[in-house]
Amino acid sequence: MKNLGYYNGEYDLVENMKVPMNDRVCYFGDGVYDATYSKNHKIFALDEHIDRFYNSAGLLRIKIPYTKDELKELLKEMVKKVDDDEQFVYWQVTRGTGMRNHAFPSEDVKANLWIILKPLKIKDMSKKLKLITLEDTRFLHCNIKTLNLLPSVIAAQKTEEAGCQEAVFHRGDRVTECAHSNVSIIKDGILKTAPTDNLILPGIARAHLIKMCKRFEIPVNETAFTLKELMEADEVIVTSSGQFCMATSEIDGKPVGGKAPEIIKKLQEGLLNEFLEETN
Structure with a gap:
C-alpha cells in the first residue's frame, strides 16, 4: 500500500x-x-x-x-x-x-x-529555520499530547503567512515551546532547555538531544529562559520527531544564531547516526 x-x-x-x-x-x-x-x-x-x-x-x-x-x-x-x-x-x-x-x-x-x-522522510538538518514568536494562549496541560490542537493550527497558518517554518510560543517573557516542537538554546557552550513542567510537551527528540549533549560533555541547563535570551543565544535549536536538531537563522525577521556551528554539526551528526543505527 x-x-x-x-x-x-x-x-x-x-x-x-x-x-x-x-x-x-x-x-x-x-x-x-x-x-x-x-x-x-x-x-x-x-x-x-x-x-x-x-x-x-x-x-x-x-x-x-x-x-x-x-x-x-x-x-x-x-x-x-x-x-x-x-x-x-x-x-x-x-x-x-x-x-x-x-x-x-x-x-x-x-x-x-x-x-x-x-x-515521509525526516527533515534535512543542513537547512536552517525561520521562526516567529507568538503569545502562548493554550491551556495549562501542555504536557498531555491531546488532539485539541487549534492553537497550533492557528500558529501554523500565521507561520506560513509570514514565510517561516515554525512559531515559538511564550507566556509573558518566558519561552515555552514551539507550535509543533520543542525549542532550546545554546549560550557559551551550554544547552539551555525549558523544564518538563505542564507548560511544554516532554519531547522525545528533546530527550535525545539532552542525552547527546551529555555524551559529548556539553553542559545542559533545564531551566526556563526568556525571549531576550532566545534572541541573544549563540544558537537556537528546534527539535521534533522528524527534525532532530534544526538550527535557526531568523526570528521575527531578525538574524539569530550562527555562533556555535561546530556544536550544531556535532549534535546533528550524532542524532542522525543514532536514528540510522536503530533503524538499520
Missing part, C-alpha cells in the same frame, strides 16, 4: 477509511496521540513514544484497550504493509463512541484506536 489507515481492527488506504460520527474525537477532540518515523520498516524510539502515549492517556483517564507490547507489535506489523521504507507513523486513541455528552461514556464503551502511516 502507498499509505495506510487503521481503525479498531479495520485498515485500508487512508482515503478509503471511514469512522463513526459519534466517535468523541468529532465533538470534543477527546483523545491523545503520538508519532514518530520509521526507516527500513523499523520504528524509531518506539518504546519512548509508547510510554509517553500511555502517560498522556492516563492523565485523561482514557483506558487503552491494548497492552504496551500489543500496541507495539501492531504498529510494527502495520508499517510493513506500506510500500515505502521511510514513513511517518502516527497513532491516536479516543475515549470511545457514543451519543454526544460532555461526561464520559459508560465504562463498557471501549476506546477507539487509530493508526495513520504515510511515506
Whole structure:
C-alpha cells in the first residue's frame, strides 16, 4: 500500500477509511496521540513514544484497550504493509463512541484506536529555520499530547503567512515551546532547555538531544529562559520527531544564531547516526 489507515481492527488506504460520527474525537477532540518515523520498516524510539502515549492517556483517564507490547507489535506489523521504507507513523486513541455528552461514556464503551502511516522522510538538518514568536494562549496541560490542537493550527497558518517554518510560543517573557516542537538554546557552550513542567510537551527528540549533549560533555541547563535570551543565544535549536536538531537563522525577521556551528554539526551528526543505527 502507498499509505495506510487503521481503525479498531479495520485498515485500508487512508482515503478509503471511514469512522463513526459519534466517535468523541468529532465533538470534543477527546483523545491523545503520538508519532514518530520509521526507516527500513523499523520504528524509531518506539518504546519512548509508547510510554509517553500511555502517560498522556492516563492523565485523561482514557483506558487503552491494548497492552504496551500489543500496541507495539501492531504498529510494527502495520508499517510493513506500506510500500515505502521511510514513513511517518502516527497513532491516536479516543475515549470511545457514543451519543454526544460532555461526561464520559459508560465504562463498557471501549476506546477507539487509530493508526495513520504515510511515506515521509525526516527533515534535512543542513537547512536552517525561520521562526516567529507568538503569545502562548493554550491551556495549562501542555504536557498531555491531546488532539485539541487549534492553537497550533492557528500558529501554523500565521507561520506560513509570514514565510517561516515554525512559531515559538511564550507566556509573558518566558519561552515555552514551539507550535509543533520543542525549542532550546545554546549560550557559551551550554544547552539551555525549558523544564518538563505542564507548560511544554516532554519531547522525545528533546530527550535525545539532552542525552547527546551529555555524551559529548556539553553542559545542559533545564531551566526556563526568556525571549531576550532566545534572541541573544549563540544558537537556537528546534527539535521534533522528524527534525532532530534544526538550527535557526531568523526570528521575527531578525538574524539569530550562527555562533556555535561546530556544536550544531556535532549534535546533528550524532542524532542522525543514532536514528540510522536503530533503524538499520
